Amino acid sequence: MIVKKGRYSGYIRPITYLIDFGIINLLALEFGLQLIEYLNFVIYATLGWIILSAKTNFYEIYRFTKVIKIIGLSIQQSFMFLLIIFSFFGIFNELARPATSVLEYVVHVFILVLIFKLSIYYLLKKYRSELGGNFRRTVIIGKNSKTLQLKSFFEKNPEYGYKLHKLIDLKKQEIEIEDTFEYIIKNQIDEIYCSIAELSNKQINALINFADNNLKVLKFLPDNKEIYTKKLDYNYYDYLPILSLRTIPIEDPINQLIKRTFDIVIALFVIVFILSWLTPILAILIKLESKGPVFFKQRRNGLDYKEFYCYKFRSMKPNPEADLFQVRKNDKRITGIGSILRKTSLDELPQFINVLKGDMSVVGPRPHMVSHTHMYAEKVDKFMVRHFVKPGITGLAQVSGFRGEVETERDIIGRVKFDIFYIENWSLLLDVKVLLLTIYNTLKGDKKAY
Numbered sequence: 001m002i003v004k005k006g007r008y009s010g011y012i013r014p015i016t017y018l019i020d021f022g023i024i025n026l027l028a029l030e031f032g033l034q035l036i037e038y039l040n041f042v043i044y045a046t047l048g049w050i051i052l053s054a055k056t057n058f059y060e061i062y063r064f065t066k067v068i069k070i071i072g073l074s075i076q077q078s079f080m081f082l083l084i085i086f087s088f089f090g091i092f093n094e095l096a097r098p099a100t101s102v103l104e105y106v107v108h109v110f111i112l113v114l115i116f117k118l119s120i121y122y123l124l125k126k127y128r129s130e131l132g133g134n135f136r137r138t139v140i141i142g143k144n145s146k147t148l149q150l151k152s153f154f155e156k157n158p159e160y161g162y163k164l165h166k167l168i169d170l171k172k173q174e175i176e177i178e179d180t181f182e183y184i185i186k187n188q189i190d191e192i193y194c195s196i197a198e199l200s201n202k203q204i205n206a207l208i209n210f211a212d213n214n215l216k217v218l219k220f221l222p223d224n225k226e227i228y229t230k231k232l233d234y235n236y237y238d239y240l241p242i243l244s245l246r247t248i249p250i251e252d253p254i255n256q257l258i259k260r261t262f263d264i265v266i267a268l269f270v271i272v273f274i275l276s277w278l279t280p281i282l283a284i285l286i287k288l289e290s291k292g293p294v295f296f297k298q299r300r301n302g303l304d305y306k307e308f309y310c311y312k313f314r315s316m317k318p319n320p321e322a323d324l325f326q327v328r329k330n331d332k333r334i335t336g337i338g339s340i341l342r343k344t345s346l347d348e349l350p351q352f353i354n355v356l357k358g359d360m361s362v363v364g365p366r367p368h369m370v371s372h373t374h375m376y377a378e379k380v381d382k383f384m385v386r387h388f389v390k391p392g393i394t395g396l397a398q399v400s401g402f403r404g405e406v407e408t409e410r411d412i413i414g415r416v417k418f419d420i421f422y423i424e425n426w427s428l429l430l431d432v433k434v435l436l437l438t439i440y441n442t443l444k445g446d447k448k449a450y
Contacts, residue, residue: 013059016120021046023112030105031097041088048084052077061121063128063160070117072429078110128161135161136190141180141207142198143169146221150193165189170198177203181210191217249426250389258428259361266362266435267355275349282313282346285337292318295350300367303390308359310367311350315341345442351393363431364392365419366403380412386419389426396422396430399437 025042033041053059058077061070085106089096127133138154140147147167154164165187168180177199184192192211199207211218249255283294296314299307315338334342341347354360360367365386368376376383397403397418402411422430 012120016059016117019116020049020113023116024049024109027105027108027112030108031095031101033095037092037095040092044088045081045085049077049081052080052084056080061117063124063162065121067118067121068427068429068433070121071114072427074110074114074117075429078106078113081109082106124161125159129159132158133161135163137188138162138164138191138193139180139184139187139189140164140167140193140195141170141177142195142221143167143172144195144197147193147195147198150221162191170203177206181214184210184216185214189216191219193219193221195221248388248423250423255426259426259431262428262431263355263361267352270349270352271356275352278346278349282337282341286314286335289335289337290317299370300391301370301373301387302359302367303387305384305387307370308354310360311353313341313347313350314338315347343445345438348393355393359390361390361392362394363422363434364390364395365422366395366398366415367391376412380409380416382420383412383416385423386416389423394434394438395419396434399434399441 024045028038028041028045031038031041056073056077058073061073082103085102086099089102124134128135140151151164151167154160154162166183168175168183170177170180183189192207194204194207196204207218210216250259279294286292286294292314294314296312296316297309298312300310302308315335316333317335319333338347351360352362355362367373395418397415400414400418402415402418422434
């Protein structure tokens with residue numbers, strides 16, 4: 001086995017396989033099977049685990065993989081493994097065990113495998129950051145905002161194990177792309193990162209040929225002027241390669257069912273256990289302070305740009321500017337009780353009715369007023385991508401510092417970037433994470449909640 005310097009040890013993954021197999025098979029002793037029966041189970045369960053792993057990419061964990069993805073893969077793997085174990089006792093009916101015993105076995109497997117997986121993940125991070133091992137030597141070709149951002153990432157995150165040797169500015173130094181090849185070989189560089197915007201087609205082809213012929217990993221940074229992300233879907237029509245701009249996980253029927261179930265469960269919980277008693281109290285307080293309806297409804301753009309009425313508890317005095325101007329800090333239109341509602345985000349609770357109706361999701365891109373949507377659609381690149389999915393009561397952008405009033409162009413651009421990331425990387429765990437962060441930020445207090 002060849003172990004390339006600077007990369008993961010070639011033995012880590014095989015050892016991981018063996019330990020997982022050991023966990024699966026040792027815990028199976030709980031079933032109290034006879035020797036031959038136990039060996040049949042071991043073969044069946046191990047083969048099932050291997051096939052599942054290939055299907056779910058369970059062992060495709062890299063230094064840049066996020067913990068939430070590791071947990072998500074473990075849950076997915078365990079759920080499918082549960083079905084395999086049930087099928088074993090269904091086929092060999094004479095060996096049948098209680099469903100609770102099977103469930104307990106798989107839960108124990110899940111916990112131990114996940115603990116081991118996360119332990120390896122964090123130990124490697126410690127090894128890289130404190131001992132400087134398990135690293136990859138890198139160079140960056142091209143100088144612009146994207147490559148400087150990557151340079152900063154490498155320098156500030158030693159736990160990922162990337163050692164940047166040099167940022168090469170071809171334009172400033174007036175050197176040919178071929179001149180960098182000697183430096184890359186001399187310094188035993190493992191990975192080459194280059195900006196597409198800084199290179200011509202001829203230079204890109206030369207770089208690709210060099211990387212292929214010298215066993216170097218080559219990665220490209222997309223030009224931000226053309227696209228925010230490059231999560232492309234690659235398919236073949238016969239023998240013709242076709243690239244699609246993006247994949248949207250929520251469009252998968254199974255994922256749609258999962259997300260809709262999650263939305264309905266959360267919405268029903270809030271409506272039954274919170275809104276049922278809180279609404280009469282807030283209605284009295286709102287009515288006592290100012291004339292007008294308890295609820296405020298406003299047209300917003302949702303899935304596929306279709307308009308719907310978004311519900312909120314009224315937090316302002318009735319005014320003709322409500323559908324035209326966004327709330328500003330110290331806005332005189334806000335009532336006393338309205339100020340409390342907005343700071344605690346209680347004014348948003350009626351939107352769970354929108355979720356139950358199917359107009360919104362619990363988590364998704366926040367919808368804007370129709371007038372603002374039209375304005376941003378013309379001014380902000382990729383803004384309309386947000387409408388590929390249902391809007392949400394809360395969203396990744398909101399828990400990442402981009403909630404509330406849009407004060408500068410940076411605010412709306414940042415919001416769109418996080419929304420697009422969410423759309424392209426959706427998972428149920430991501431929804432749970434955003435929801436928990438929303439609750440945390442609400443309890444802590446958000447300076448932009450006004």
